[in-house]
Amino acid sequence: MLCACLAIAALAAAPGVAASPQAKARKVIIDTDPGTDDAIAILLALNSPELDVRALTVVPGNVTAAQGLQNALKLVSLANRCDVAVAGGAEHPLFQKLITAEFWHGKNGLANVELPAPKCKADTRFGPDLIIQMVHEAPHEITLVPIGPETNIALAVLKDPSIVPLVKEVIVMGGSISGGNVNAAAEANIYNDPEAAQIVFQAGWPVTMVGLDVGNETLFGRKHLAQLAKTHGPQNDFMVSVLDFLVKLSEKFGDTGSPMYDPLAVGEAIDSTLMKTQAMHVDVETRGEFSRGETVANRRNEIERNVLHGDRYIIEGVDHVKPNVEVCTSVEGERFIQLFISRIEGK
Ligand code: BDR
Ligand code: CA
Numbered sequence: 307m308l309c310a311c312l313a314i315a316a317l318a319a320a321p322g323v324a325a326s327p328q329a330k331a332r333k334v335i336i337d338t339d340p341g342t343d344d345a346i347a348i349l350l351a352l353n354s355p356e357l358d359v360r361a362l363t364v365v366p367g368n369v370t371a372a373q374g375l376q377n378a379l380k381l382v383s384l385a386n387r388c389d390v391a392v393a394g395g396a397e398h399p400l401f402q403k404l405i406t407a408e409f410w411h412g413k414n415g416l417a418n419v420e421l422p423a424p425k426c427k428a429d430t431r432f433g434p435d436l437i438i439q440m441v442h443e444a445p446h447e448i449t450l451v452p453i454g455p456e457t458n459i460a461l462a463v464l465k466d467p468s469i470v471p472l473v474k475e476v477i478v479m480g481g482s483i484s485g486g487n488v489n490a491a492a493e494a495n496i497y498n499d500p501e502a503a504q505i506v507f508q509a510g511w512p513v514t515m516v517g518l519d520v521g522n523e524t525l526f527g528r529k530h531l532a533q534l535a536k537t538h539g540p541q542n543d544f545m546v547s548v549l550d551f552l553v554k555l556s557e558k559f560g561d562t563g564s565p566m567y568d569p570l571a572v573g574e575a576i577d578s579t580l581m582k583t584q585a586m587h588v589d590v591e592t593r594g595e596f597s598r599g600e601t602v603a604n605r606r607n608e609i610e611r612n613v614l615h616g617d618r619y620i621i622e623g624v625d626h627v628k629p630n631v632e633v634c635t636s637v638e639g640e641r642f643i644q645l646f647i648s649r650i651e652g653k
Contacts, residue, residue, distance in 0.1 A: 331358035333447050333474075334575055335437055337395075338568070339367030339454030340377040342411045342548050346646070347453055347479075347568035348378070349541050352385045353649040356576045360440055360448065361391040363433035367454040367498050368407045369415035371397045374454075377415050379424035384541055385653075388426035395433025395458040399499035407494070410555070417551035419544060434462035438469055445472040451575055452506070453479040453568040455495050460502035463509050475512045478503075479571035481588070481601030482518035483633060492599030493518050496590055500599045504590040507601075513631045515588065516571040517601065520581055520637040524570050525563030528553060530643055537651040545650050566643065573642045574634065580645075581637045585629035603633060 334357050338344045351359050362382065364374040375394045382390050398404045412418040429436060437458065441448050450473055452459050459476070462469060480495035480503060488497045496503045507513060531553055535546045552564035566573075573580050587604040591597045607627050612619040 331356060332449055332575060333358045333360050333444055334449045334451050335359075335361045335363060335440060336572070337363045337365055337433070337437075337450065337452040337454060337458050338378065339365050339369065339374050340381060341368035341374070341415055341454065341568070342417050342552055343564075343566065343568040344368065344453055345377070345381055345416055345548060346545060346566065347572045348381050349385060349545060349653075350569050350646055350649055351451075351572045351575070352382070352387050352390070353541070353653055354572070354576050357572070359387075359390050361393065361429070361436055363393050363395050363436060363458050365395050365433070365452075365454040365458045366398060366404050366406070367495065368411045370404070370406060371395070373415055375428060376424065379426050379428060380416075380421040383424040383426045384421055384544060390426075391429040391431075391436060392426065393429040393431050393433045393436045396461060399455060399457055400460065400501045402499070405498055412551060417548040419547045419551075421544065433458045434465060437462040438466045441469040441472050446474055448472075449474050449575055450476045451479075451571055452476065453495070453571050455499035456480070456502040456506040457499045460499070460505040463505055467509075470509050470511045473511050475514060476506065477514045477516060477571050477574050478506065479516050479521070479568050481515050481590075483586075483601065483603040483605075483635075484519050486600065487518055488599065489596075491591070491594070491597040493601070496601055497599030500590050500592045503599075503601075504592055507588055507590055507630060510630075514574060514583065515601070515631050515633045516567075516574050516581070517634065518565075518567070520634040521565045521567035521570055523637050523639040524566040524642050525556070525561065525639070526553065526566055526643060527563030530563070530647065534647050534651060539653045541653040542650055566646065569646055570637065570642060573645065577645070580642050581634040583632040584635050586631055586633045587627040587629050588631040588633065603631075
């Protein structure tokens with residue numbers, strides 16, 4: 307409660323934020339596999355008065371479940387936010403082996419930067435149960451922001467489908483309508499648990515997909531690093547170290563900056579005017595030989611109606627398919643990066 311009040315007070319005072327007395331911080335639960343860009347997303351959320359971060363639930367992905375929980379606890383400790391519940395969840399994807407990504411995120415998942423031991427303690431609840439409980443306690447108010455594989459969110463829906471109409475929105479970092487980053491077709495969060503992602507996409511709640519298409523338009527580069535390095539503070543300095551690691555990594559692969567994938571999903575929760583969306587019917591491919599984990603988006607929301615006549619099908623018309631996802635199709639990338647920097651500088 308204290309936290310929500312502080313957030314509302316800060317909202318009125320923050321530069322560039324509409325100071326309406328009715329303004330109310332948006333309640334979010336971030337499901338995360340921290341992870342370098344997860345860490346950036348989490349600190350952005352914790353420093354944004356528009357958001358009331360109720361919990362971090364941890365899912366394995368970039369790192370194991372145990373490492374992810376430690377990292378999440380270190381991050382809330384760094385931000386002095388032990389009021390945020392941090393809970394572990396699934397230990398592995400629904401139907402496949404875990405794939406971890408220390409190759410991209412450093413041995414500890416946090417760019418090899420060693421943060422102090424956490425002073426905040428883990429919540430004893432199982433992540434999906436915590437999600438279920440918080441949604442029932444605040445019906446129609448919670449926005450879920452999954453920025454890792456969708457395992458925990460899928461488990462929550464499977465265990466208690468009655469949460470679906472009670473969730474305000476699900477803002478997913480994952481997927482792509484223009485090719486993958488794991489391979490030609492699939493984005494990592496979806497690839498790492500396609501069945502879970504399909505459950506989340508088809509659940510029937512409002513889903514916004516912040517995919518690679520827009521994440522790739524938010525490259526954090528050297529000039530941004532220099533800008534953030536001008537100011538100091540424990541979170542500011544940690545972010546500079548992590549982003550320095552990421553910028554160097556991007557340069558190694560011939561890019562001019564590091565995509566802010568997970569932070570951008572938080573950006574959507576903070577300010578939905580940053581991006582344009584298009585309603586599409588999206589399915590997750592769970593079987594394809596080359597395309598398992600692809601988000602297959604129907605931009606026209608139409609399918610041919612093929613009817614069997616004897617030994618062949620005849621196209622008899624075109625049917626409408628209901629869109630289930632608002633797909634982010636463009637973003638004001640530099641405006642978002644400046645929003646991020648303004649929230650972290652000096653912290
Ligand atoms: C996603 O994969 C992870 O490695 C990142 O943290 C992000 O959530 C991008 O494909
Ligand atoms: Ca992530």
